[in-house]
Amino acid sequence: MSCGMMAAGGSLLSLLSSCKSTSIFKTEAVNHLLTVPLSAMNDKKILIVRNASAEYDILLVKKSDNLFTALEMKCTHRANPLNASDGGLYCTLHGSRFDLDGNVVAEPATQPLKKYPVIVNNSLIQISI
Numbered sequence: 001m002s003c004g005m006m007a008a009g010g011s012l013l014s015l016l017s018s019c020k021s022t023s024i025f026k027t028e029a030v031n032h033l034l035t036v037p038l039s040a041m042n043d044k045k046i047l048i049v050r051n052a053s054a055e056y057d058i059l060l061v062k063k064s065d066n067l068f069t070a071l072e073m074k075c076t077h078r079a080n081p082l083n084a085s086d087g088g089l090y091c092t093l094h095g096s097r098f099d100l101d102g103n104v105v106a107e108p109a110t111q112p113l114k115k116y117p118v119i120v121n122n123s124l125i126q127i128s129i
Helices: 003-008
Strands: 024-027 033-037 046-051 058-064 067-072 083-085 088-090 104-106 118-121 124-128
Touching (some): 024 033, 033 046, 058 124
Parallel strands (some): 024 046
Antiparallel strands (some): 046 058, 083 088, 118 124
């Protein structure tokens, strides 16, 4: 969904302030691991990781140089796909919002997002799914 369309949907000033195109990295799971080159993050804070065999994307969030969080982009309220920006994640279906740690910021969702284990191995980020 474009930034303009999100603006028309309600009061999303915090999300719109950081609204810009979020990069997508496409990969396939091998032995239940999604591998993303560390260079794919460059100076980005977030990166959407897309696995063609999964129903929902994963948001990879850079916390520091070698510390990352991986969140399933599935709203815990009604299983709707989420939109992401540097300001957090947003559900266009009922307005739930989550921070970049997966915590609920605005209901109707009451449960945090699913997190996946992440390790950095040399120049690779590995997400265990």
